[in-house]
Amino acid sequence: xxxxxxxxxxxxxxxxxxxxxxxxxxxxxxxxxxxxxxxxxxxxxxxxxxxxxxxxxxxxxxxxxxxxxxxxxxxxxxxxxxxxxxxxxxxxxxxxxxxxxxxxxxxxxxxxxxxxxxxxxxxxxxxxxxxxxxxxxxxxxxxxxxxxxxxxxxxxxxxxxxxxxxxxxxxxxxxxxxxxxxxxxxxxxxxxxxxxxxxxxxxxxxxxxxxxxxxxxxxxxxxxxxxxxxxxxxxxxxxxxxxxxxxxxxxxxxxxxxxxxxxxxxxxxxxxxxxxxxxxxxxxxxxxxxxxxxxxxxxxxxx
Amino acid sequence: xxxxxxxxxxxxxxxxxxxxxxxxxxxxxxxxxxxxxxxxxxxxxxxxxxxxxxxxxxxxxxxxxxxxxxxxxxxxxxxxxxxx
Numbered sequence: 001x002x003x004x005x006x007x008x009x010x011x012x013x014x015x016x017x018x019x020x021x022x023x024x025x026x027x028x029x030x031x032x033x034x035x036x037x038x039x040x041x042x043x044x045x046x047x048x049x050x051x052x053x054x055x056x057x058x059x060x061x062x063x064x065x066x067x068x069x070x071x072x073x074x075x076x077x078x079x080x081x082x083x084x085x086x087x088x089x090x091x092x093x094x095x096x097x098x099x100x101x102x103x104x105x106x107x108x109x110x111x112x113x114x115x116x117x118x119x120x121x122x123x124x125x126x127x128x129x130x131x132x133x134x135x136x137x138x139x140x141x142x143x144x145x146x147x148x149x150x151x152x153x154x155x156x157x158x159x160x161x162x163x164x165x166x167x168x169x170x171x172x173x174x175x176x177x178x179x180x181x182x183x184x185x186x187x188x189x190x191x192x193x194x195x196x197x198x199x200x201x202x203x204x205x206x207x208x209x210x211x212x213x214x215x216x217x218x219x220x221x222x223x224x225x226x227x228x229x230x231x232x233x234x235x236x237x238x239x240x241x242x243x244x245x246x247x248x249x250x251x252x253x254x255x256x257x258x259x260x261x262x263x264x265x266x267x268x269x270x271x272x273x274x275x276x277x278x279x280x281x282x283x284x285x286x287x288x289x290x291x292x293x294x295x296x297x298x299x300x301x302x303x
Numbered sequence: 304x305x306x307x308x309x310x311x312x313x314x315x316x317x318x319x320x321x322x323x324x325x326x327x328x329x330x331x332x333x334x335x336x337x338x339x340x341x342x343x344x345x346x347x348x349x350x351x352x353x354x355x356x357x358x359x360x361x362x363x364x365x366x367x368x369x370x371x372x373x374x375x376x377x378x379x380x381x382x383x384x385x386x387x
Contacts, residue, residue, distance in 0.1 A: 063329055081347055091358060092358060099361070109372065112379065
């Protein structure tokens with residue numbers, strides 16, 4: 001290739017490749033022409049050995065010619081092999097360049113696709129309103145605020161509308177029957193006894209109830225918080241401690257299957273009281289209106 | 304005289320035998336080199352075949368990739384609203 005470039009520096013890449021292929025074809029043609037030449041030389045040597053009297057001279061000439069012919073054939077074969085290898089390397093280089101260009105094109109198309117995907121996602125995100133705050137992070141604080149001021153009843157009405165989407169409840173448990181909802185409903189209801197109990201509950205439960213207890217309590221039915229409030233009222237006038245609350249809360253989370261719960265009052269440690277929760281109404285409205293009747297817990301004292 | 308003739312014949316035979324041996328040696332050298340040339344040709348053919356097969360496989364792969372790119376580009380050109 002360098003020889004061709006020195007001879008004709010103005011040649012382009014295509015012209016150089018064309019010259020290479022031409023020289024290869026030429027060398028191959030010359031190798032092919034060696035065969036009839038060798039055949040004709042062999043016939044001449046045979047005839048001259050037969051007809052000539054100086055056979056030794058003919059034999060010596062024949063030996064020299066055989067050696068030269070062999071060297072010539074090897075030379076031609078070497079030229080053809082070299083030109084073929086050179087041509088093959090050029091083709092390999094062209095293919096490597098082509099592969100590189102195809103990889104560049106592929107990368108460009110991939111970039112365009114990524115861009116279109118990103119743009120599509122961005123446009124889709126603009127039209128969706130994802131809630132950022134969960135219900136149980138907002139509602140207890142709002143419930144405690146509403147309890148403190150009675151004039152915030154309007155906020156309760158707005159709170160019911162502004163409440164964020166509730167977290168997924170277990171199947172069979174409607175969203176409206178969660179404890180938080182009941183807490184909010186209790187604060188809204190204009191009951192005499194209920195607000196105080198609810199206030200005590202709210203004061204105690206809001207800062208002190210852990211998320212685990214809250215989860216347990218969420219699985220209850222509509223009438224679940226009522227036994228809690230009535231029990232607190234019946235047990236003692238003072239707010240209960242955390243231990244009693246938690247133990248009761250955890251026990252109560254077992255659901256309606258358990259009818260009797262036993263607890264130890266801190267005021268009377270020697271006395272074990274069995275508390276029977278009242279029968280729970282099926283509908284929410286019936287439970288709401290049944291609160292006014294002040295379901296009294298049935299106590300059975302076991303000493 | 305006869306002894307001289309016999310000795311001359313023996314010498315001639317010896318010379319002829321020696322020449323014959325030289326010729327045979329020459330022929331064996333020539334045939335050995337021709338066989339070496341033939342082996343070189345066989346090896347060259349095998350190497351060239353394998354290289355050409357690899358090149359052919361590369362070309363096939365590149366051809367398929369080009370087809371895929373062609374389809375992608377045609378899809379993009381037919382739906383320009385995707386990029387707007």
